[in-house]
Amino acid sequence: MDGQIVQTKTDAGVLRIDLFNLIDETVPLPEIPNDLSRVLVNFNRVTFINSKGIMNWIRWLKTVQTKNSKMVIELVDLSMAYLRALEMIPDVLPGSAVVSSMFYYFFCEKCGEEDSLLESNAKAATVPVKVCAKCGGTMELEMSPEVYKTIARQAP
Numbered sequence: 001m002d003g004q005i006v007q008t009k010t011d012a013g014v015l016r017i018d019l020f021n022l023i024d025e026t027v028p029l030p031e032i033p034n035d036l037s038r039v040l041v042n043f044n045r046v047t048f049i050n051s052k053g054i055m056n057w058i059r060w061l062k063t064v065q066t067k068n069s070k071m072v073i074e075l076v077d078l079s080m081a082y083l084r085a086l087e088m089i090p091d092v093l094p095g096s097a098v099v100s101s102m103f104y105y106f107f108c109e110k111c112g113e114e115d116s117l118l119e120s121n122a123k124a125a126t127v128p129v130k131v132c133a134k135c136g137g138t139m140e141l142e143m144s145p146e147v148y149k150t151i152a153r154q155a156p
């Protein structure tokens, strides 16, 4: 499915950007007006970010930061696609950005069950323990814990 983008201007100079499906080079990440104080980008429904999409995203971040260095970039509901990209390329998460929430993904080695958990980000993040709903075993984390350590450093 093609990438989609929905922009919502909320109160007090906040622009919310919801991204959907595939992020590639054609996703039109918007120009950000200078009078905004915060841009919130929601990754909840992003299913895949290809390499050109990663370039597109990093280029957009740099443009926004150059144009307005005081702009707060807040990232919400980091999904599997984003976390995989972050595992490969640290620049996907700029040091100045705030991450308010992200998913944990689990799998069960015993029975193959998969599960996920949406959590809000906290500086002293501990990886949640998930019990398999099917067999009662302890589930394994799908992503490297290092990814979550990086994200925790950028808690609000």
Ligand SMILES: [Zn+2]
Binding pocket: 108, 109, 110, 111, 112, 113, 132, 133, 134, 135, 136, 137
């Ligand atoms: Zn299981």
